[in-house]
């Protein structure tokens with residue numbers, strides 16, 4: 177039996193014990209200033225548009241640098257996340273603030289390119305200043321049952337990354353079943369993912385509580401079995417405080433308070449920041465106008 181099949185068999189009993197995902201989420205007690213600020217610090221503030229340019233990414237970064245001065249009571253976001261060609265812009269413009277420089281790589285978002293190009297793209301992004309890399313699994317190969325291929329690709333990319341963090345996107349909206357999401361989670365973690373991430377944000381559905389539920393249980397099972405700590409990143413379509421609070425609650429309830437840190441929990445989002453800031457201002461009784 178192949179290595180990946182043995183691995184999946186080992187984790188099957190844990191999968192069978194995953195409870196049903198709740199349909200309703202009671203978030204009322206969670207919408208506090210403290211929690212919303214924590215969520216803010218977990219954001220991978222993302223711009224992944226075909227229209228992005230060096231100038232627009234520069235402006236995006238400069239806004240974050242001004243934000244730190246204009247909102248001294250707010251934490252910094254976890255990372256800024258951009259296309260690889262802008263890694264050097266992040267390095268130059270964010271050098272004076274404490275924020276991670278994340279870059280999508282390896283043929284993002286389809287992952288449909290040669291492995292040597294995936295490795296090259298990743299190495300270049302790191303050389304130019306990224307310290308976190310987000311890649312997508314080869315979804316088509318995974319769905320064909322080529323688990324070994326998916327595992328080896330991730331391992332190879334990770335092996336070229338030194339200390340930089342690797343986030344592996346499962347593209348859960350394309351995985352067709354809860355079992356597939358579980359298996360992709362286990363394979364990605366075993367292959368060296370520091371984080372597993374739901375979605376690229378480029379297909380629908382993107383992040384869902386149901387997909388997150390399975391992934392977070394997989395992280396828990398993997399931690400219990402290996403002692404390894406893997407982070408979780410829901411991404412795609414998360415735009416309101418309530419959307420984010422569902423993932424916050426899910427991580428808190430299943431993995432515990434110790435996962436509520438930007439080392440272990442990120443939320444990939446392009447539109448969440450202003451809504452969080454608006455809700456925080458409302459809780460503080462202060463006026464707010466969109467900042468980002």
Ligand SMILES: O=C[C@H](O)COP(=O)(O)O
Nearest residue numbers: 377411412413444445446
């Ligand atoms: O990785 C992050 C996602 O691409 C962001 O998706 P979003 O634009 O729907 O927030």
